[in-house]
Amino acid sequence: MAFTGRGRELRILESWLDKVSSGSGGSRGQALVLKGRRRIGKTRLVQEFCGRSRLPYTFFQATRSQPAPLARRALFDAVSGGVGMKEYGAALAHVPPPDDWVRTLAAVAAALPADRPVILVLDEVPWLAESDPGFDAALKTAWDLHLSAKPVLLLLLGSDLSMMDRLTSYDHPFYGRAGEYTVGPLNPADVQESTGLDAAEALDAYLVTGGFPEVVTDWRTGESVSAYLARQVENPSSVLLTTGERSLAAEFPARLQAGRVLRAIGSGERTFSGIAASTGGTDGRPLAHGTLAPILTELTEVKRIVAADLPLSVQPAPKLKRYRIADTYLRFWLAHLENAVAQAERGRGEVSVARIQRSWPSWRGRAVEPVIREALARRLAMDAFPEAAEVGGWWNRQNNPEVDLVGADDLPIARRVFFVGSVKWRDEARFGARDLAELAASARLVPGAEEAPLVAVSRRPPTAEAADGLAAHWGPEDVITAWR
Incomplete structure (x- = not known):
């Protein structure tokens, strides 16, 4: 798979390696925890980083359910066979590893060079902890006594977010010994770079692929969204169709109710009561509060696949929580592709294409809103509204009106609202006087925003009449630029 994007992540890894090379990190060795959902590209990112470093490195990939003695043997083999590690790891090649992790990691530390930086990667750390509950404490001991004394960058990777969070939590043995970074999907600018599309089409590609590396890299350079979809949905084994199913199977192997809740949100249910009704039993009764709330x-909070949003204004509204699929690719897959595999197997990919085309304009209009809010919060609104640190939306109990953009100083309860805006992501119609009038009427209902300036984000430039009433307008190129 071709490597694309990840400039920010590579710079962060390089900064940690520089601490080791320069000795500026407080100890000779440095540890960094890298976490992220499955198939998000953590392993590929670190492999690329190790290759670019031109330093000796060991990449150890744990195996799920592998007994601890076999895992320790595999670690010895990985060190002795690592890139540029032959002269250092030879002592481990033909000796049996100790019977515990402390002495095993101590032996690994002894084999590492003392006069030049080296990278040691332990991938899927949660699987090591599953096989041996004492692994976490052993890692702490080995780090304190042996590994941190060597010029080593220790990278600890894992896909189980809750277990990786625990690794650096206050009550955990390894607390305070490592930095941490969450690897997300490719951003919209990375997707544009990979696909070769213009800004508007690249944002569409991002909504379809969610920035999942293996899905993005299967996009042919310059290929239109419609052509990509037509090619993918006719093949039952295409990455676009299968990645979602594999991701859900890995996250929820036996959680039928969690899967039903996800599908309800993916189909458009946003309120607690609506989700409960959609996932209730065959008798028509909604799913019980005590069952749905922990799911x-x-x-x-644990899987971070779903986001819970609250309306942003100066007035609290804790009972108006709305749920959405936070994973951009999974949002598209749940809405459009879950049944496409069966159609592809029948040779009826055109059925899936037609279904996507029918719902695409309205689905895209809502799906792009979180992306635009993130772009505005990152840097897009900084020049016009430097104090607007947070960007959200606003709605009342009846969802009438729903305001797409609210820029404020805090989230979810603001002290001050700096702007109110609308997102109109239409292919042909421009943001016009009618849109401006609707936005102005809605803005007056947002607590604390009665006098706030009006802004708009649209796929096409606004009309001259509408532009005169806007404090700012941003288009697709501006949105992409927020990630550059």
Whole structure:
């Protein structure tokens, strides 16, 4: 798979390696925890980084359910066979590893060079902890006594977000010994670079692929969204169709209710009561509060696949929480592709294409809103509204009106609202006087925003009449630029 994007992530890794090379990190060795959902590209990113470093490195990939003695043997083999590690790891090649992780890691530390930086990668650390509950404490001991004394950058990778969070938590043995960074999908600018599309089409490509590296790299340079979809949905084994199913199977192997809740949100249910009704039993009764509430907590706080949004204004509204699929690719897959595999197997990919085309304009209009909010919060709104540190939306109990953009100083309860805006992501119609009038009427209902300036983000430039009433307008190129 071709490597694309990841400029920010590579710079962060290089900064940690520089601490080791310069000795400026407080200890000779440095440790960094890298976490991220499965198939997001953590392993590929670190492999690329190790190759570019031109330093000796060991990449150890743990195996799920592998007994600890076999895992320790595999680690010895990885060190002795690492890139540029032959002269250092030879002592480990033909000796049996110790019977515990402390002495095994101590032996690894002893084999590392003392006069030049080296990179040691332990991939899927949660699987090591599953096979041996004492691994975490052993890692702490080995780091304190042996590894941190060597010029080593220790990279600890894992896809189980809750277990990786625990690794650096306050009550954990390894607390305070490592930095941490969450690897997300490719950003919209990376997707544009990979696909060779203009800004508007690249944002569409981002909404389809979610920035999942293996899905993005299967996009042919300059290929239109419609051509890409037509090619993908006719093949039942295409990455676009299969990645979502594999991701859900890995995250929720036996959680039928969690899967139903995800599908309800993916189909458009946003409120607690709506989700409960959609996932209730065959008797028509909604899913019980005591059952649904912990599932939503897991999806939002542990798995982070779902986001829970609150209306942003100077007035709290904790009962108006709205749920959405936070994973951009999974949002598209749940809405359009879950049944496309069966159609592809029948040779009826055109059925899936037609279904996507029918719902695409309205689905895209809502799906692009979180992307635009993130772009505005990153840097897009800084020049016009430097104090607007947070960007959200606003709605009332009836969802009438719903305001797409609210820029404020804090989230979810603001002290001050700096702007109110609208997102119109239409192919042909421009943001016009009618859109401006609707935005102005809605803005007056947002608590604290009665006098706030009006802004718009649209796929096409606004009309001259509408532009006169806007404090700022941004288009597709501006949105992409927020990630450059």
